[in-house]
Amino acid sequence: MKVYLFIFYMGMLCMLLMFYALIFLLNKILFFMSWTFYSILGVNISMIIYFDWMSMLFFSIVLFITSFVMFYSLEYLGGVKFINLYMYLVLLFVLSMGLVIYSPNLLSILLGWDGLGLISYCLVSFYQNFFSYKSAMLTLLMNRIGDLTLILSLCFMWSKESWFFMFFEDGGFVIISFLLMVSGFAKSAQIPLSIWLPAAMAAPTPISALVHSSTLVTAGVYLFLRFSMIYLLSFSYFLLNMLTLFTIFMASMVALFIYDLKKIIAMSTLSQLGLMMFFYSFGILDIVFFHLLIHALFKSMMFMCAGILIHYLGDIQDIRLMGGSGSNNLMFTMNSLVISSLALSGLPFLSGFYSKDFLIELMLMMNSNWFLYSGSIFLLMLTVMYSLRIMFFLLNLGNFKVFMFKESESMIMSLSLLMLSVSSVFSGIIFLNLLFMSEMIFLGYLDLCKPLLMLFMSVFICYYFFNLDISINMNLFKFISLMWGMNLIISYINGVIYKFMLKFLVELDKGWSEEFLLGILKKLIKLSFNLLNIYFNYIYMIVIIWSLFIMI
Structure with missing residues (x-):
């Protein structure tokens, strides 16, 4: 009963924050609180809380997803011995994310940043086996690189006699910007710090839904958004462009070749994070934040659907053994998975369409070079292809491999999926009208048809590719599935x-x-x-x- 009340209060807090975020957005209100604990050598050690529409809206999405993840976990982990410990760890995880979201001070951000890494270690190793411990240690050590560069940036900022980095308006912060870029790359698993992301799949699936949607991996993108003023003034974006393009391509290719359902969805998360970083380099920050919110909603639902399939199919994660899942008593789960996959593909009038279409339209208006534009279009087509690949294997009756279901779908899990399905369908148009009420983009018919043409071409290529009997060299398969050999x-x-x-x-x-x-x-x-x-x-x-x- 206490867990249900806690989830209810979390949902109410989410609605309250979303309401105040709307008020702050419409009235352009900022709320800033500071407590100075100590002063040394002219530098104040302070605890800062910074409320604006962006922080409140993002944290409301975090609470919204967390409430349904905890509700979902009551059934998914109902027989687990340490379920209460699990709930407390999730709460600490969300509080650490709150420190990252609401603080403009790098010193207090470091507390939440380090908390995310330490608690993620506990959550990844939750099942307490050798593989979980090894994956948790890899996750912790790779995130420690980001912690180290964040501490180094604090040391460099000591010379500026302030840790309020997000309010500096002068240039010349190349070293600090580079260190923070490495911190963001470590948390968001960009190349070359990507190998911990599939290893983190050793965590329970509800944790994967939370980590890969709105907390751990998105903290790096949020750090970039918060400190965008310094990046825009002092950092060359050529390196950022190239690394993010390679990250998207690598993650998309891995998702097209591997067969582990959770890792495919994890690679799609990495691809979308790279996409956000790529468009961030062009300075379209509000659209990147818009896509961050939309992606959090449908990606959490996608992981929950995968968790239900794994839970009811006897811990099977190989998509080759899940064929025909929608023909049995997992119909609602499969419908939700199709909705989330189509939203990820950018099907018109689902939530993902509004953010991706907006990004492509702005790319057309910016007169960017041909290589970056064509590369981004090609990589968006790969997004459609690996989304359709999931549906092809899971819905293909000719690939029917499912022999036994434990029981019918749980009401608790189905209710969580229902709420996230509704948000995945309608959140795009709602947030678009709230965040960009004054934005007007006028394009020709040919430019407007380009996203749809890209979608249909991806469907055709995907259908043709999966109906071919192609044998792939095993060494090439290992090279791609091992993330271009980065594991080695x-x-x-x-x-x-x-x-x-x-x-x-x-x-x-x-x-x-x-x-x-x-x-x-x-x-x-x-x-x-x-x-x-x-x-x-x-x-x-x-x-x-x-x-x-x-x-x-």
Whole structure:
């Protein structure tokens, strides 16, 4: 009963925050609170809370998704021994995300940033097996890179005598911007820090729905949005463009070749995060934030649908063994999965259509170079293809492999899917009219038809590709499924670092620090004994001379 009340209060807080976000947006209100705890060398150590429409709207979406994830978890993890611990960890996870969202101060952001990494370790290792522990450690260590660069950026900002980085309006912050870019890349799993994202699939599926929709991986994108003023003034976007394009292409290709349902959805998350970072580099920040909100809603629903399929099909995650799932008593789940996949594809008048269509239209208006424009269109087509691939395997009766269902769909899980399905259908048009009431874009008919043409071409290519009997070289398949060999590269780098640290330990800690320092200590002790002998000999000589003088 306490859990139900807590979920209810969380839902009410979500509605209240969304209401105030609308008021703040329409009236252009900002609310700023600061508590100074200590001052050292002219730098104030303060706790800052910054309320504006963006932070309140984003946190309301986080609470909205979290409430249904916790409600969904009551059935999904109902028989788990540590269900209460799980609920407390989810609560701490959301509170850490709240620190990141509401604070403009890098020092207090670091608390939430580090909290996300530590609690994600606990959640990924929740099932307490060897694979979970290994995946949790990889997730923690890769996120530690972002923590390190965030701490280094704090050290560099000490010279500015302030940690209010988001309010600086002058340029010359290239080093700090680069460090924060690495922090955002580590949290958002961009190339070359991407390998922890599929490893985090060892967590329970409700946690995957929360992590990959509105909390951990989106924290990097939100950090970029909050500190966009410094990036726009001091950072070259060529590196950001190239890395995000490679991230989208790599994630899309992996999603087109692997067969693990959760990892396919995780790769689609990585692709969409790369898409947000790519369009962020053009300065269209409000549209990126709009897509961030929309993506959080339908991606959480997609993970929940995958969790129900895995739960009721005996922990099967291979999409080749899930054919014909919609023909049995998982019809509502499959309908919800189709809605979320079509929203991800950008089907007209679903939520994903409004954000993606808006991004393409702005790309047409910006007179960007041909390579970036054609590359973004091609990568958006890959998004449609891997979304259709999921539906092809799960709905294809000719690939019917499902032999047993445990029982019919749970009412608790279905209710969570119903609310998220409604939001995935209508949130796009609602947020579009709220956030961009004064925006008017006039394009020709040919430009307006380009997104639809891209969608139909993707459907045709996908249908033709999946009906061909193509044999793929196993080495090529391994190369793509291992994320272009990044797992092997990172493992090799980790091995080199481990050997270096082992040699460092042997040579310095057990070598120089013992032999050199102890050798100096031995020499000093020996020297002190020699000096002591000289001192006693000197005293002895004085005594003898004094005795001889008395005798004479």
